[in-house]
Amino acid sequence: MTRVLVTGGAGFIGSHVAERFLAGGHTVTVIDDLSTGRRENVPASAEFHALDIRSPEAAELVRAGGFDAIAHLAAQIDVRKSVDDPVRDAQINVLGTLNLLEAVRRAGRIATTRVVFSSTGGAIYGDAAIPPNSEDTPKEPDSPYAIAKHSVEQYLSYYARIHGLRAVSVRFSNVYGPRQDPHGEAGVVAIFCGRLLAGKPFTVFGDGNQTRDYVYVGDVADAMVRATAYDPPKSAGMNARAFNIGTGVATSVVDLASALMRVAGRTVPVDFAPARPGELQESSLTITKAAAELGWRPSVSLAQGLASTYAWFAERAPTSSPSRG
Numbered sequence: 001m002t003r004v005l006v007t008g009g010a011g012f013i014g015s016h017v018a019e020r021f022l023a024g025g026h027t028v029t030v031i032d033d034l035s036t037g038r039r040e041n042v043p044a045s046a047e048f049h050a051l052d053i054r055s056p057e058a059a060e061l062v063r064a065g066g067f068d069a070i071a072h073l074a075a076q077i078d079v080r081k082s083v084d085d086p087v088r089d090a091q092i093n094v095l096g097t098l099n100l101l102e103a104v105r106r107a108g109r110i111a112t113t114r115v116v117f118s119s120t121g122g123a124i125y126g127d128a129a130i131p132p133n134s135e136d137t138p139k140e141p142d143s144p145y146a147i148a149k150h151s152v153e154q155y156l157s158y159y160a161r162i163h164g165l166r167a168v169s170v171r172f173s174n175v176y177g178p179r180q181d182p183h184g185e186a187g188v189v190a191i192f193c194g195r196l197l198a199g200k201p202f203t204v205f206g207d208g209n210q211t212r213d214y215v216y217v218g219d220v221a222d223a224m225v226r227a228t229a230y231d232p233p234k235s236a237g238m239n240a241r242a243f244n245i246g247t248g249v250a251t252s253v254v255d256l257a258s259a260l261m262r263v264a265g266r267t268v269p270v271d272f273a274p275a276r277p278g279e280l281q282e283s284s285l286t287i288t289k290a291a292a293e294l295g296w297r298p299s300v301s302l303a304q305g306l307a308s309t310y311a312w313f314a315e316r317a318p319t320s321s322p323s324r325g
């Protein structure tokens with residue numbers, strides 16, 4: 001039984017990660033400022049603190065908490081907001097992370113604490129890379145958000161090599177599942193579920209042939225828990241202590257839309273809008289390293305994952321009468 005801190009545990013992925021740790025018999029504390037997360041997402045048996053990761057109070061909680069592991073998911077997650085305000089993005093995603101890591105170091109726990117960091121496999125490699133991308137693919141991040149994730153991976157590698165921190169980064173592809181916020185722009189599955197339930201058309205930007213690697217949130221939470229127990233060699237650099245977490249399967253937006261309508265047993269029209277500037281055309285990850293070293297593989301197929309996600313949104317949707325297809 002270990003003491004685990006989950007930052008961002010009121011959010012979409014973090015709440016599933018908190019549940020997994022609790023199910024494994026660990027004690028879980030959650031820090032979240034509820035900026036995009038929701039209090040009701042936090043599992044009832046987790047201890048909750050409404051704190052900003054940049055604050056002295058959060059640092060004090062980490063210093064005094066004696067955590068064996070930190071699953072770090074709290075972040076400003078919106079790529080466009082990072083473009084609009086790179087300073088704020090870096091304040092949260094880089095300096096907020098350093099605030100927590102320095103608290104661990106000052107508490108004298110740097111060599112005994114495990115840190116697993118939620119990085120991005122969708123954005124860190126950049127547009128120049130030709131998918132599927134492996135962990136060693138050169139990185140030319142195209143947004144402040146991705147630059148911040150890249151920087152934190154470098155800091156973790158530094159803390160590991162110089163101070164002995166046991167740090168691992170997990171680079172997620174496009175995560176979907178229950179509790180994803182349908183109002184953001186990141187979660188196309190959540191947005192499509194909401195539109196389908198309201199009987200409103202889907203909007204697809206560009207020709208819809210752009211691909212993404214969609215991975216179910218339960219599989220991502222499982223990967224994060226496994227990564228917490230992984231010990232990379234102390235000398236390992238950034239890539240050697242990172243794992244791509246996806247499915248390795250590239251799915252186009254139009255195929256995703258059809259697959260969702262199929263599992264839902266409902267159809268709505270698909271409208272096409274001009275492509276959004278800067279959007280990646282293709283994105284997928286190789287996941288052989290996570291399979292070999294973490295014993296992790298995605299266990300939920302796209303059809304199964306879409307069915308459970310749709311069912312979750314349907315249970316919470318206001319009554320509507322979309323056309324049946």
Ligand SMILES: NC(=O)c1ccc[n+]([C@@H]2O[C@H](COP(=O)([O-])OP(=O)(O)OC[C@H]3O[C@@H](n4cnc5c(N)ncnc54)[C@H](O)[C@@H]3O)[C@@H](O)[C@H]2O)c1
Nearest residue numbers: 008010011012013032033034035036037052053074075175
């Ligand atoms: N969703 C994806 O497809 C995806 C892909 C790659 C990486 N990630 C990463 O996974 C992590 C979780 O993302 P998510 O999709 O669950 O998003 P989310 O917005 O649901 O979760 C982020 C959580 O962090 C909290 N938070 C934000 N700023 C904070 C601050 N300053 N202090 C304390 N808490 C703060 C929010 O309230 C929220 O609960 C993020 O680090 C994100 O960058 C997500």
